[in-house]
Amino acid sequence: xxxxxxxxIQSKKRTEVINVTTFVEKKLEESRISDGIACLFSxxxxxxIYLGIDDKWVAEDFVDFTNSLVPNKPDLKHNIYxxxxxxxxxxxxxxxxxxxxxxxxxxxxxGSWQGIFFAEFSGPRERKINIKIIGE
Amino acid sequence: xxxxxxxxIQSKKRTEVINVTTFVEKKLEESRISDGIACLFSxxxxxxIYLGIDDKWVAEDFVDFTNSLVPNKPDLKHNIYxxxxxxxxxxxxxxxxxxxxxxxxxxxxxGSWQGIFFAEFSGPRERKINIKIIGE
Amino acid sequence: xxxxxxxxIQSKKRTEVINVTTFVEKKLEESRISDGIACLFSxxxxxxIYLGIDDKWVAEDFVDFTNSLVPNKPDLKHNIYxxxxxxxxxxxxxxxxxxxxxxxxxxxxxGSWQGIFFAEFSGPRERKINIKIIGE
Numbered sequence: 001x002x003x004x005x006x007x008x009i010q011s012k013k014r015t016e017v018i019n020v021t022t023f024v025e026k027k028l029e030e031s032r033i034s035d036g037i038a039c040l041f042s043x044x045x046x047x048x049i050y051l052g053i054d055d056k057w058v059a060e061d062f063v064d065f066t067n068s069l070v071p072n073k074p075d076l077k078h079n080i081y082x083x084x085x086x087x088x089x090x091x092x093x094x095x096x097x098x099x100x101x102x103x104x105x106x107x108x109x110x111g112s113w114q115g116i117f118f119a120e121f122s123g124p125r126e127r128k129i130n131i132k133i134i135g136e
Numbered sequence: 137x138x139x140x141x142x143x144x145i146q147s148k149k150r151t152e153v154i155n156v157t158t159f160v161e162k163k164l165e166e167s168r169i170s171d172g173i174a175c176l177f178s179x180x181x182x183x184x185i186y187l188g189i190d191d192k193w194v195a196e197d198f199v200d201f202t203n204s205l206v207p208n209k210p211d212l213k214h215n216i217y218x219x220x221x222x223x224x225x226x227x228x229x230x231x232x233x234x235x236x237x238x239x240x241x242x243x244x245x246x247g248s249w250q251g252i253f254f255a256e257f258s259g260p261r262e263r264k265i266n267i268k269i270i271g272e
Numbered sequence: 273x274x275x276x277x278x279x280x281i282q283s284k285k286r287t288e289v290i291n292v293t294t295f296v297e298k299k300l301e302e303s304r305i306s307d308g309i310a311c312l313f314s315x316x317x318x319x320x321i322y323l324g325i326d327d328k329w330v331a332e333d334f335v336d337f338t339n340s341l342v343p344n345k346p347d348l349k350h351n352i353y354x355x356x357x358x359x360x361x362x363x364x365x366x367x368x369x370x371x372x373x374x375x376x377x378x379x380x381x382x383g384s385w386q387g388i389f390f391a392e393f394s395g396p397r398e399r400k401i402n403i404k405i406i407g408e
Contacts, residue, residue, distance in 0.1 A: 002307045002407055004376055035138045037175045037236075037268055039309045039372045043383025045325035052229040053181035057213035061222050062229060064213075065206070070337070077329035077336075086333050093324040093334060097386075098371045099234045100175045102268035104140055109266050111179025114233075130381050132309055132374035134270060134406060135138055171274045173311045173404055188365040189317035193349035197358050198365060200349075201342070235370045236311045238404035240276055245402050247315025270406060271274055 003031035003133040011123030015067060017059040018118045020129060024101075025108060027131050034106040036135015041098045046088035046122035048095035049129065054115035066091050066121070088122035095119055103135055139167035139269040147259030151203060153195040154254045156265060160237075161244060163267050170242040172271015177234045182224035182258035184231035185265065190251035202227050202257070224258035231255055239271055275303035275405040283395030287339060289331040290390045292401060296373075297380060299403050306378040308407015313370045318360035318394035320367035321401065326387035338363050338393070360394035367391055375407055 007023045028038065042049050052058065067087075072079070076086035083089075099116070102109045110116070118129060143159045164174065178185050188194065203223075208215070212222035219225075235252070238245040246252070254265060279295045300310065314321050324330065339359075344351070348358035355361075371388070374381045382388070390401060 004307070004374070035140070037173075037270060037309075039374055041372070041374050041381060043381060043386055045323075045383060045386050050229050051181075051233045053225045055214060055219070055225070057217050057219065058222065058225045061212045061214050061226060065226050069205075069341075076333045078327060078333050081329050083327070083329065086330065089325045089327070089330045090333060090337050093322050094367070095230070096232060096368060096371070097323045098373065099232070100177070100236045100372045101234065102140070102175055102177050102266050104266075104268070109177060109179060111181060114179055114181050130374050130376075132376070134309060171276070173309075173406060186365050187317075187369045189361045191350060191355070191361070193353050193355065194358065194361045197348045197350050197362060201362050205341075231366070232368060235368070236313070236372045237370065238276070238311055238313050238402050240402075240404070245313060245315060247317060250315055250317050 001033055003033055005131050007129040009118055009127040011120035011125055011127060014123055015063045016120040016123055017062060019054060019115050020118050021115045024116050028108060031133045033133045033135040036103045036133060038101045038103055039132045041130040044127055046085055046092050047127060048092050048097055048119040049099050050095055050117050050119060051099060051114060052117055053113050085122045091121045137169055139169055141267050143265040145254055145263040147256035147261055147263060150259055151199045152256040152259055153198055155190060155251050156254050157251045160252050164244060167269045169239060169269045169271040172239045172269060174237045174239055175268045177266040180263055182221055182228050183263060184228050184233055184255040185235050186231055186253050186255060187250060188253055189249050221258045227257045273305055275305055277403050279401040281390055281399040283392035283397055283399060286395055287335045288392040288395055289334055291326060291387050292390050293387045296388050300380060303405045305405045305407040308375045308405060310373045310375055311404045313402040316399055318357055318364050319399060320364050320369055320391040321371050322367055322389050322391060323371060323386060324389055325385050357394045363393045
């Protein structure tokens, strides 16, 4: 069985972390797949999807850390030649846009403190996560 | 066919790299799936799973590099507001907790020098890798 | 249905970004799978696979950024004890070697400006991406 859907997201800041765990869980319920894997994918090139602790301070540390690691320098080539958000594209590449999750007993096998997050690096924007679930 | 299992790990240091390739290969044998994909997932928020060279010096360079890239600063918000290991959570997000491997002819399609590693960023602890194999 | 193939790549520089999107799309067509997931995997330990914007300036920024983030210092242990490309192995671990893509209506669900890239960190070399597609 293959199930396809997507999750719509509205980000509100330039850099922002959005917990999408409950949306993924709703899609899983809708899929009626109890055993398999779920592929979460973002088709955006200035955002990312990641797994991490569901903790508001770590979310803020993450925003500060990524901004400090990849500052939006004016001398980045993408910025010199007409772009404005070279940092957003580099952060997106570094963090990644595709994660695969095991599904067992109709549940995502997340750890106790773990959540699924959408990282916006060039908001505010309307965004989407593609979800594909394969299994029985 | 869907196969589900997990691999138990005991880390011994705060930051440590553990080669889990042979454990994954044993699970694959047990699954009797010869063609498909294997999803390895860690439900921990202060650890990671990665693919890399099986070389003890690169493992040590990796520990030094991640500690230098994400030092456990006392002014990280997670540390200010009651946490102790903000760095571990950020390293976990950055390195990732989900990898997918192709299975062909009952073997993981790893490169000659490649291994599958569990990265502990907040040990010593008992840890677990979830493994889900889908295929024929 | 399970489809297996690989994509051959010839890199020309030490650090280089190669757009492999059209090669992946050709393999998908060949697979005749219209709905499912594709796992792209690299068995190399000094290269990576990533999703990002198809923009030559961001590709150049990416090369500069990774070289600046992980310089090939002579005092990296892998370099001290006989290796020459410790940086390449660390970059490979950081960027990752496995991505999973949703396939819908016989197409990869890529965003408008998104591409699939092979990142060479220790070229020039002959390289390969393993592709495994599962679905209906």
